[in-house]
Amino acid sequence: MSKALRVGITGGIGSGKSAVTERLQSRGIEVVDADIVAREVVEAGSSALEKIAQHFGKEVISADGNLDRAALRRIVFSDPDQRLWLERLTHPLIGESIAQQLATAASSYAVLSSPLLLESSQRDFVDHIVVVDVPESVQISRTKARDNNSEELVRAIMAAQMSRDSRLAAADTVIDNSGALAELDQQVTALHEKLLRLSAAR
């Protein structure tokens, strides 16, 4: 038997990747979330966090020994060189963990959800690319409502990500999440059926 179909789900900040993956998880599909893995590789006591503290200073470590994510976010999204430094440290560790988790996934297909799927070598981990798409104005309003971030910070994060057009050009399947959640539900149902078909045809 060939290995399970691996599906990458991507989209810019606030596009609705989690809204899609929650709906797939409730159907029993295993989801690896790159944002969660990115937190695990810098947990308190890890050697990656030690290196971050050495490089950025104690101001990015909270009193409880955890990474002060808000402090590091302010630094890396205002200075591309610092962001690249952080990515060079964490992306290989994130990639290793993602590969392991995908290899052991046991559902009919497995999902990797990542904001940087197409910007990184994570793309090589998947057989089918789903892009969750909304206009930039919707990304900004939903992210601001969720995270209490300034519009300036959301725009800086978006500037570090691929453009909407390039992302759409790389998609095998596009989910349009500009409408209501009920419309998303319908699209996710159709997506799940399509992915089951593709997986069965392997």
Ligand SMILES: CC(C)(COP(=O)(O)OP(=O)(O)OC[C@H]1O[C@@H](n2cnc3c(N)ncnc32)[C@H](O)[C@@H]1O)[C@@H](O)C(=O)NCCC(=O)NCCS
């Ligand atoms: C800078 C950090 C500490 C900020 O943490 P915070 O809790 O505020 O944000 P979180 O990790 O939940 O990310 C929120 C969103 O920001 C965007 N984002 C995060 N890192 C990046 C990046 N390097 N480039 C572009 N966008 C990014 C994504 O859309 C992500 O969904 C954190 O994002 C981080 O460690 N980033 C580097 C690792 C990385 O590239 N992660 C992305 C998944 S591989």
Ligand SMILES: Nc1ncnc2c1ncn2[C@@H]1O[C@H](COP(=O)(O)OP(=O)(O)OP(=O)(O)O)[C@@H](O)[C@H]1O
């Ligand atoms: N169709 C929709 N209508 C209204 N709100 C939505 C819709 N889809 C998602 N949301 C909300 O918008 C916000 C962003 O969605 P979500 O967290 O799923 O995006 P994401 O792509 O996973 O974001 P990130 O890259 O930042 O992790 C959330 O608060 C979510 O509840």
